[in-house]
Amino acid sequence: MSDLKSWNPWHGCRKFSEGCANCYMFALDRAHGVPGQSGEIVRTKSFSKPLERDRKGYFKIPAGYLLRVNMTSDTFLEEADQWRDEMWRIIRYRSDVRFYILTKRARRMAENLPGDWGEGYDNVQLNITCENQRAFDERWPVLRDIPARHKGMNLSPLIGPIDVSRADRNE
Ligand code: SF4
Secondary structure, three states: OOOOOEEOOEEOOOOOOHHHOOOHHHHHHHHOOOHHHOOOOEEOOOOOHHHOEOOOOOEOOOOOOEEEEOOOOOOOOHHHHHHHHHHHHHHHHOOOOEEEEEEOOHHHOHHHOOOOOOOOOOOEEEEEEOOOHHHHHHHHHHHHHOOOOEEEEEOOOOOOOOOHHHOOOOO
16 A cells, blocks of 8 residues: 555645745645646545545554654645644544644644643644744744644754754743
């Protein structure tokens, strides 16, 4: 089975910060001859992928799998507000699968977590991606203060130096 490691319930994005300049999703859509699709934010046919079952009734995505979410979009994009609750319901239902969520829109994370999030879902890792010091200074305090069982940070595409030791000195 292909593409088991990512789940893209929606596709398309709006460029948000400096690190989006060479977004690979735009490049891939161009390579596939569908450049117009990159800026059009749409719900995909894969929306219910974690719930799909085979003929025997087993989940096609087995327990224990790690799924990277929205690798061709951003989970906290405004245009996806209409679909996010359903995404969370699927994630909650598949508590046996791990979901890796990566965003540049850190400031939208807290207000767009599910109502029963509490200290976080055990099967979800929230991650920010930072491309330079400005992005790090903006996004790291948000991630630090948000409740989550698992957190991570991705420093890419690294287009400028980042001094992570500045993190808590700035406050
Ligand atoms: S937020 Fe991510 S998916 Fe959206 S344009 Fe930027 S790099 Fe691409």
